Amino acid sequence: MLIEARGLSKSYGQVAALGPVELNVPEGSLGLVGPNGAGKTTLLRLLLGLVRPNAGSVRVLGRDSAANALEVRARVGYMPEHECLIPEMTGVGFVAYMGRLSGLSASTALSRAHDVLQFVGFREERYRRISEYSMGMRQRVKLAQAIVHDPPLCLLDEPTAGLDPQGRDEMLGLLRALTKKTGKSLVLSTHILSDVEGICENLLVLDGGQVLAHGPLQKLLSLGGSSLVVRVKGDPAPFLAALAARGIHAERTGPEIRVQRPPGGEREIFEVALATKSQVRHLGRSLQSVEDLFLELVRRNGEASVAAGGPS
Amino acid sequence: MTIAQPRYALFDHATRSRVERVWTIFAENTRLRGLRTGPLLLVGFGFTATFVPLLLTEIFASFGLLQGPQLSSFYQAYESPVLLIFTMLMSTMVGAGIVADDLRSKAISLYLSRPITILDYLVGKSAVVGLLLALLAILPGLLTALIVGLLGYVTATVAAEAAAVFLGVGALTVLTFTGVAVLLSTLTDRKSFSGAGIFALLFSVEIVSLILAGATRDLSFEYLSPWEDVLAVARAGFNVSTTPGSTIDPLVALTVLLVLIPVLFVLAYLRLSRLEVVTD
Numbered sequence: 078m079l080i081e082a083r084g085l086s087k088s089y090g091q092v093a094a095l096g097p098v099e100l101n102v103p104e105g106s107l108g109l110v111g112p113n114g115a116g117k118t119t120l121l122r123l124l125l126g127l128v129r130p131n132a133g134s135v136r137v138l139g140r141d142s143a144a145n146a147l148e149v150r151a152r153v154g155y156m157p158e159h160e161c162l163i164p165e166m167t168g169v170g171f172v173a174y175m176g177r178l179s180g181l182s183a184s185t186a187l188s189r190a191h192d193v194l195q196f197v198g199f200r201e202e203r204y205r206r207i208s209e210y211s212m213g214m215r216q217r218v219k220l221a222q223a224i225v226h227d228p229p230l231c232l233l234d235e236p237t238a239g240l241d242p243q244g245r246d247e248m249l250g251l252l253r254a255l256t257k258k259t260g261k262s263l264v265l266s267t268h269i270l271s272d273v274e275g276i277c278e279n280l281l282v283l284d285g286g287q288v289l290a291h292g293p294l295q296k297l298l299s300l301g302g303s304s305l306v307v308r309v310k311g312d313p314a315p316f317l318a319a320l321a322a323r324g325i326h327a328e329r330t331g332p333e334i335r336v337q338r339p340p341g342g343e344r345e346i347f348e349v350a351l352a353t354k355s356q357v358r359h360l361g362r363s364l365q366s367v368e369d370l371f372l373e374l375v376r377r378n379g380e381a382s383v384a385a386g387g388p389s
Numbered sequence: 390m391t392i393a394q395p396r397y398a399l400f401d402h403a404t405r406s407r408v409e410r411v412w413t414i415f416a417e418n419t420r421l422r423g424l425r426t427g428p429l430l431l432v433g434f435g436f437t438a439t440f441v442p443l444l445l446t447e448i449f450a451s452f453g454l455l456q457g458p459q460l461s462s463f464y465q466a467y468e469s470p471v472l473l474i475f476t477m478l479m480s481t482m483v484g485a486g487i488v489a490d491d492l493r494s495k496a497i498s499l500y501l502s503r504p505i506t507i508l509d510y511l512v513g514k515s516a517v518v519g520l521l522l523a524l525l526a527i528l529p530g531l532l533t534a535l536i537v538g539l540l541g542y543v544t545a546t547v548a549a550e551a552a553a554v555f556l557g558v559g560a561l562t563v564l565t566f567t568g569v570a571v572l573l574s575t576l577t578d579r580k581s582f583s584g585a586g587i588f589a590l591l592f593s594v595e596i597v598s599l600i601l602a603g604a605t606r607d608l609s610f611e612y613l614s615p616w617e618d619v620l621a622v623a624r625a626g627f628n629v630s631t632t633p634g635s636t637i638d639p640l641v642a643l644t645v646l647l648v649l650i651p652v653l654f655v656l657a658y659l660r661l662s663r664l665e666v667v668t669d
Contacts, residue, residue: 125502127501127502147504147505148504150502150504150505157498157499159495160494161495161496161498161499162494162496163490163491163494163496164494165421166421174413174417175503177410177417178410178413178414178500178503178504178505179404179503180504181404181405182405222499
């Protein structure tokens, strides 16, 4: 198991940042998504053993992050979201330095630095000072330093932040190569939900420090099969009324109608449309992307909070 | 863009020990910060300004041109303000950015995401400042003692005693100034602020303590200045004769320094422990 959390919670003073959280993350790639303040960074800090949990525990690669933080960090690569490079150093010097800090000998660290910089697309520019690098190059150096010691697990915090579309595609290509070709496990924390698709097998959705959803990405998306999205031409009121008359729950959300899948499936929807002379322009699963899933989960969580009298 | 699989696996290789990782921080930062024009010039001028007069003093003393040759003649290294000025400048120039630069660039988050503790980080970084200060505060005196001892200008016993005192008093100087520099460097992410703070603190404490001691005729104010404490210990170490009541007690001064040094480093450690270093 890559990550196991039991009753994990962390608060800063009176502010609850995370939890309590129960997690069992298998090896592979995990997309960690959530709005700002969801607890993503706190979870990453807990995984690295940089902060101690108020309650519970978390094991990374079978080791307790709080009790064996140094062992965990030796086996984990971390790419922070923010700027973190030493501008006076050259790309290869910096990556080799980080390799040595992770425990590699000087010669191995230098060889590895060249390898991983080649991997992220650096050629002669590796000998230039980091202060002269573009944003895209800095992001790639950050990725290189995270994998220089060949960790089985990489924690990547917003790896595509600040990149132009081409840089973003290149970074996603590298991450795909990391998971598919080198078999590394990734935890990809991002608020760009489409980044998760195509890279991550598993998804963890956080909001307000709570786990909204966790599991295989395809399975979570298929949960959306219980509801359908319908668009009809013209006034949808007769169509909605006919659905209600048949006991099919439906609600209008903007131009779309969200319909609970009836026992008769899509066929019953078309029968209602025929009866009310409504022309169906679109009929599909309500969740087609991670973004749909995320919005749906956050919407439901907000409704649940309001119903419980809590903050939305 | 080339996508190729890296060829090595981490645990195919013997990983380095924690001590070696601290050494890496020290070595890399010495190269980055010490091997620059400013610090190198400072070391060159500072070393020469202490070493040459001290060596000449000892040689002339051995010819009977000056008083000596005795242990107390080595105190000359501390009598002039040269040592104080250069150690203050070095603390400011190198110490100011030693942690502040990592806070500003947020590189500290990468250090601490490695198998490195805050203590490892502080030891490695402090050692950089300590080494450069030692080149000014220990090496000239130590080298002089060895040279005049080997050349027979002073007896071997006097040379060994002088070397030991230079090592001891120099270590106190280095640790105190390093502690001040590292602590102030952890307080801000702006090197200019910490640099100004280091210089102002060391300089103002020295001046203010002397003014207060002079104005009130109460020497105990001199204990406030680390440099005056160092001088008191040096006087005792080099067996310099003083009029009773004209200088502060070396034992009390030594106690002040031995309390001050760990306090400075503990405060720096606590400051770093409380930083939210992973993200801003």
